[in-house]
Amino acid sequence: MVTAIEVSDISKQFVLRHTRSLKEAVVWLAKGRKGDLSEKFHALKNVSVEIDAGETVALLGLNGSGKSTLLKHISGVMLPDTGTVKTRGRVAGLIEVGAGFHPDLSGRDNVFLNGAILGMTEQQINDKFDDIVEFSEIGQFIDTEVKFYSSGMYLRLAFSVAVHTDPEVFLIDEILAVGDEPFQRKCIDKIQELARDGKTLVVVSHDLDLVSRICDRGILMEHGNVKFDGPIHEAVSILRA
Numbered sequence: 569m570v571t572a573i574e575v576s577d578i579s580k581q582f583v584l585r586h587t588r589s590l591k592e593a594v595v596w597l598a599k600g601r602k603g604d605l606s607e608k609f610h611a612l613k614n615v616s617v618e619i620d621a622g623e624t625v626a627l628l629g630l631n632g633s634g635k636s637t638l639l640k641h642i643s644g645v646m647l648p649d650t651g652t653v654k655t656r657g658r659v660a661g662l663i664e665v666g667a668g669f670h671p672d673l674s675g676r677d678n679v680f681l682n683g684a685i686l687g688m689t690e691q692q693i694n695d696k697f698d699d700i701v702e703f704s705e706i707g708q709f710i711d712t713e714v715k716f717y718s719s720g721m722y723l724r725l726a727f728s729v730a731v732h733t734d735p736e737v738f739l740i741d742e743i744l745a746v747g748d749e750p751f752q753r754k755c756i757d758k759i760q761e762l763a764r765d766g767k768t769l770v771v772v773s774h775d776l777d778l779v780s781r782i783c784d785r786g787i788l789m790e791h792g793n794v795k796f797d798g799p800i801h802e803a804v805s806i807l808r809a
């Protein structure tokens with residue numbers, strides 16, 4: 569088995585409180601700036617996960633458990649404080665609606681910008697341009713500046729570009745939820761097609777029925793730790809219990 573994603577013992581801390589009272593600051597200064605004035609917490613703590621090429625994996629857990637943070641580390645948009653993340657092959661991620669898009673550029677220009685960010689050459693984008701626009705169903709709005717797009721239209725174009733980059737590893741955060749039902753169905757069909765073609769899939773979702781359909785493995789996160797890692801149906805039953 570070829571390993572597609574290797575997350576080794578990563579930890580990530582965030583600052584919990586940014587604002588301090590004047591009194592707290594004065595006491596801190598008087599004590600010779602001892603200690604850390606900002607309170608921190610672990611969004612991820614010593615997380616290790618290995619995902620083989622062709623696996624379909626759901627990251628599950630309650631709000632704030634660290635799913636999106638883990639996905640951002642896998643995509644490379646966030647770096648761990650300690651530990652390492654390795655991926656093999658082309659990674660395409662749909663992590664935040666509108667990420668990788670420039671608001672003042674048209675849909676057309678953004679296809680080229682986003683395609684380039686995801687590692688496509690200009691020629692490859694030219695060859696796939698019509699398919700990208702057709703799949704997105706953006707139609708006449710392709711020459712409109714994307715700042716005037718609805719969140720569903722953003723998703724349509726971003727999803728379409730991402731799947732046309734022919735990724736080996738496809739990462740998707742909850743964002744499918746902003747698409748209308750017919751487009752969601754079309755995305756899910758496409759995701760299942762990628763899975764059948766042996767691509768690696770990592771999905772963050774609260775839609776337990778959906779992930780049970782498209783994923784084989786479930787990783788259940790709790791307070792920044794992996795609580796369970798195994799067959800999707802077991803992960804879902806633990807979460808529902």
Ligand SMILES: Nc1ncnc2c1ncn2[C@@H]1O[C@H](COP(=O)(O)OP(=O)(O)OP(=O)(O)O)[C@@H](O)[C@H]1O
Nearest residue numbers: 582583611629630631632633634635636637638789
């Ligand atoms: N950039 C950031 N700065 C500070 N705190 C952050 C940042 N990103 C995430 N967090 C915090 O880290 C914790 C984990 O967030 P994360 O988005 O990974 O949770 P999640 O499991 O995806 O939750 P949800 O189901 O609500 O989307 C949360 O407490 C969140 O407030």
